[in-house]
Amino acid sequence: MARCFLLDGDVVDQEISDLGPVVALLERRREELRDLPMDDIIALLAHLGKQLIKDPELSRVDGATYISLWLRADNLERLCDLNYGDLHRADQFLRVWPGTEMRCQPRGTSCHWLPNNVPVMSIFSLMLAVLSKNASILKVSDINRPVLTAVLERLKGMVIERQGRRVEGATIVRSVCMISFDSSSAADNTMLSLAADVKIAWGSGEAVRAVAALPQKETCDTIIFGPKYSMAVFDQAFLSGEGLEDVLRKLAQDVVLFDQTACSSPQVVVLEKGAVSARRFAEALSRGFEALPTKLRRTQMPERQCLEVISARGTYLLSEDRDIVMPQDLGWTILIDREEGLPEPVQGRCVFVREVNDLNDVMAHITRKVQTIALCIRDREKARAFADGASAAGVDRFVMPGEMHDFTLPWDGIMPLNRMVRWVTIRRRSEDDE
Amino acid sequence: MTDEKGLEALLTMPPYSQGEQERKDLLLPLIRQGARKACTNPHIRSMYAKLGIVPERMQELHEVPAVPVRMFKSFDLSTVDRSEVTRVLRSSGTTAQHASVVPLNKATASNQTRALRSILGAYLGDKRRVMLVIDHPGVNSPSRELTARGAGVRGLSIYAKDIVYLLREEGGKLVLDTEAVEKARRLAEVQEVYVFGFTFIIWSVFCKEMEERQLKLDLPRAVVFHGGGWKKLRDQKVSREVFSQRLAGLLGCPPAEIRDFYGMAEQTGVIFVDCELGHKHVPVFGHVIIRDVRTMEECRVGERGLIEVMSVLGESYYSQAVLTEDVGRLLGTDDCPCGRKGRYFVVEGRAEQAEVRGCGDTFRER
Numbered sequence: 001m002a003r004c005f006l007l008d009g010d011v012v013d014q015e016i017s018d019l020g021p022v023v024a025l026l027e028r029r030r031e032e033l034r035d036l037p038m039d040d041i042i043a044l045l046a047h048l049g050k051q052l053i054k055d056p057e058l059s060r061v062d063g064a065t066y067i068s069l070w071l072r073a074d075n076l077e078r079l080c081d082l083n084y085g086d087l088h089r090a091d092q093f094l095r096v097w098p099g100t101e102m103r104c105q106p107r108g109t110s111c112h113w114l115p116n117n118v119p120v121m122s123i124f125s126l127m128l129a130v131l132s133k134n135a136s137i138l139k140v141s142d143i144n145r146p147v148l149t150a151v152l153e154r155l156k157g158m159v160i161e162r163q164g165r166r167v168e169g170a171t172i173v174r175s176v177c178m179i180s181f182d183s184s185s186a187a188d189n190t191m192l193s194l195a196a197d198v199k200i201a202w203g204s205g206e207a208v209r210a211v212a213a214l215p216q217k218e219t220c221d222t223i224i225f226g227p228k229y230s231m232a233v234f235d236q237a238f239l240s241g242e243g244l245e246d247v248l249r250k251l252a253q254d255v256v257l258f259d260q261t262a263c264s265s266p267q268v269v270v271l272e273k274g275a276v277s278a279r280r281f282a283e284a285l286s287r288g289f290e291a292l293p294t295k296l297r298r299t300q301m302p303e304r305q306c307l308e309v310i311s312a313r314g315t316y317l318l319s320e321d322r323d324i325v326m327p328q329d330l331g332w333t334i335l336i337d338r339e340e341g342l343p344e345p346v347q348g349r350c351v352f353v354r355e356v357n358d359l360n361d362v363m364a365h366i367t368r369k370v371q372t373i374a375l376c377i378r379d380r381e382k383a384r385a386f387a388d389g390a391s392a393a394g395v396d397r398f399v400m401p402g403e404m405h406d407f408t409l410p411w412d413g414i415m416p417l418n419r420m421v422r423w424v425t426i427r428r429r430s431e432d433d434e
Numbered sequence: 435m436t437d438e439k440g441l442e443a444l445l446t447m448p449p450y451s452q453g454e455q456e457r458k459d460l461l462l463p464l465i466r467q468g469a470r471k472a473c474t475n476p477h478i479r480s481m482y483a484k485l486g487i488v489p490e491r492m493q494e495l496h497e498v499p500a501v502p503v504r505m506f507k508s509f510d511l512s513t514v515d516r517s518e519v520t521r522v523l524r525s526s527g528t529t530a531q532h533a534s535v536v537p538l539n540k541a542t543a544s545n546q547t548r549a550l551r552s553i554l555g556a557y558l559g560d561k562r563r564v565m566l567v568i569d570h571p572g573v574n575s576p577s578r579e580l581t582a583r584g585a586g587v588r589g590l591s592i593y594a595k596d597i598v599y600l601l602r603e604e605g606g607k608l609v610l611d612t613e614a615v616e617k618a619r620r621l622a623e624v625q626e627v628y629v630f631g632f633t634f635i636i637w638s639v640f641c642k643e644m645e646e647r648q649l650k651l652d653l654p655r656a657v658v659f660h661g662g663g664w665k666k667l668r669d670q671k672v673s674r675e676v677f678s679q680r681l682a683g684l685l686g687c688p689p690a691e692i693r694d695f696y697g698m699a700e701q702t703g704v705i706f707v708d709c710e711l712g713h714k715h716v717p718v719f720g721h722v723i724i725r726d727v728r729t730m731e732e733c734r735v736g737e738r739g740l741i742e743v744m745s746v747l748g749e750s751y752y753s754q755a756v757l758t759e760d761v762g763r764l765l766g767t768d769d770c771p772c773g774r775k776g777r778y779f780v781v782e783g784r785a786e787q788a789e790v791r792g793c794g795d796t797f798r799e800r
Binding site for chain 2: 298300302303310311313314315319320323324328329
């Protein structure tokens with residue numbers, strides 16, 4: 001049996017066996033959201049972002065600063081422009097070329113199977129629904145529900161003035177419903193899936209495959225943010241250039257955030273041989289880990305994950321042909337070996353370092369599973385050529401260390417806002433165009 | 435070369451007679467020597483070198499590098515020539531795909547036997563007794579390779595002047611051997627007995643079938659040792675109290691004499707038996723450190739952490755420090771009301787198993 005925790009703007013706690021009435025209510029509420037101009041929605045969300053960082057409770061949430069930055073009006077406008085061509089296409093028909101106008105319409109009810117490993121991604125998932133003017137049913141867990149509830153409660157109380165009009169955050173919140181149920185419940189999963197006009201599934205391979213396989217409306221689209229793998233590459237010129245220590249501090253931060261369970265977490269660093277040995281690189285990276293603020297330097301990862309790290313450490317300590325750099329605690333671990341290919345992740349702040357003769361040797365091992373590469377190649381043309389080949393093999397993003405977890409769009413090779421709307425055209429004789 | 439005098443002293447003194455500091459003083463030189471010898475193994479040598487630790491310079495027991503117990507499944511951790519290995523102990527554990535491999539030479543096997551005799555003697559006294567095994571005879575077959583269950587039976591049989599197996603195998607399943615139960619009843623009328631079995635087998639086979647057949651024994655002076663983990667019983671919400679009451683009722687012995695013990699194939703010989711208060715005590719030839727799972731620092735009394743077991747018994751493999759995947763809490767040192775000296779602790783079971791791999795879970799294509 002599912003439980004509902006947010007309905008029509010109110011925090012509740014009630015059993016729910018039929019989403020029909022909820023969907024009917026959300027349908028009315030999303031009409032109110034649809035009537036809000038994008039400029040008003042963005043202004044509300046930007047205001048929320050500013051408030052989040054001032055809120056003593058919410059500012060403690062992992063990633064609160066980043067959410068706040070992400071909600072900046074200029075960032076949201078950029079994302080909407082990128083996805084819609086012009087953000088106002090979510091409000092009205094706009095001319096595309098002579099004789100053709102286009103706009104987008106929300107798909108309807110978006111249903112979200114949210115990630116547990118990175119609670120802030122739940123907020124991004126919700127924001128995608130809001131920026132596409134869809135109603136939302138969020139399948140929450142004990143991990144992400146407190147954060148989402150707190151954010152939505154702040155938004156509910158928010159009122160801003162825009163051009164003499166009152167714009168209320170409650171309009172957005174009323175279009176959101178939060179429910180929870182046992183993930184293994186086929187009946188509840190099916191109920192949620194059948195309510196969806198667009199499904200968004202985050203999580204492990206097993207989780208997203210299960211969601212993708214659920215029955216759904218013929219008109220429903222499914223967006224999968226499934227299991228991915230990320231890494232960093234360094235060429236000789238970058239390794240021998242200036243500023244490496246600073247870059248490695250940022251890379252260390254990318255490793256420890258979310259205890260390396262995110263799809264954007266670097267699991268391996270591949271070095272081009274010649275400039276710096278793997279051992280020296282690992283020692284430099286270890287200084288980056290040690291320079292992290294205390295809150296990031298320490299881990300609270302689950303016992304099970306700690307055992308995996310302890311086991312990996314044991315293996316690398318006992319193997320004569322492998323090396324390891326680590327502190328006594330499990331705050332970080334660097335595993336060095338001479339094996340080919342990309343290693344299976346250990347996670348838990350455990351990063352591999354491998355050397356190759358030529359960075360292009362990595363290309364043979366890249367698959368669609370690789371999401372992000374921190375691209376540390378000094379020469380711009382060489383970097384672009386590498387990105388060209390690696391993206392053809394499957395990689396979705398190339399960033400610098402320190403930016404691996406930035407929730408930029410496209411994500412996983414997808415323009416999610418674009419997918420969460422229906423595209424509508426009006427065509428007429430071009431000579432009728434004014 | 436092992437300090438034979440030191441080890442001999444430990445194996446001949448009462449196992450709970452030494453205070454914390456005296457015990458550490460006795461153990462550390464032996465652990466150092468054992469670690470130095472263990473460095474003849476290339477894997478152990480690699481570990482010490484990478485950690486920058488020189489065995490002779492270790493000043494405290496907590497400085498001794500611990501091998502994660504899983505490593506016994508993937509590395510040969512023997513410290514003697516293969517020709518010296520007389521028996522290989524295998525343990526598959528409860529969830530593992532591969533078995534731990536623990537090579538034993540004559541000296542190690544002898545140390546382990548003497549250690550077990552010393553521990554059991556503290557509970558059973560000097561006299562040998564009839565041993566009732568709640569398992570089937572095949573578990574102790576005389577092959578070179580021994581399972582953990584077989585090793586347990588064999589290890590605890592050192593006080594036995596006669597062994598009666600109360601179960602038998604029938605079509606691949608364990609069932610109660612009623613004739614053996616009858617034999618046990620007759621023997622117990624004239625001789626003292628002790629009982630040994632694995633916790634889950636006792637619960638799921640022995641107790642169940644004894645009750646179904648409305649059988650009971652009358653063993654008022656029996657001591658019952660059981661081990662092998664609580665995971666399955668905990669899953670069935672069976673508490674220690676319920677287990678002890680049910681078994682004591684069927685055997686006709688006091689519930690306080692139903693003694694759970696903690697031990698593992700990788701540290702055979704060093705078992706931690708419940709005292710009358712349900713506290714597990716550390717014998718003189720071993721040591722237990724509870725380590726914080728995230729900082730690896732030694733926990734303070736009462737704090738939850740991973741259980742590390744140290745032992746001076748192993749000559750043929752790295753037994754100096756083994757980090758288990760079980761969690762427990764240190765309850766105190768030298769001050770258990772039962773009067774036994776040394777450390778005492780509780781085991782809380784396996785570390786939490788919840789899988790949190792998230793969206794960055796794998797590279798393999800599935």
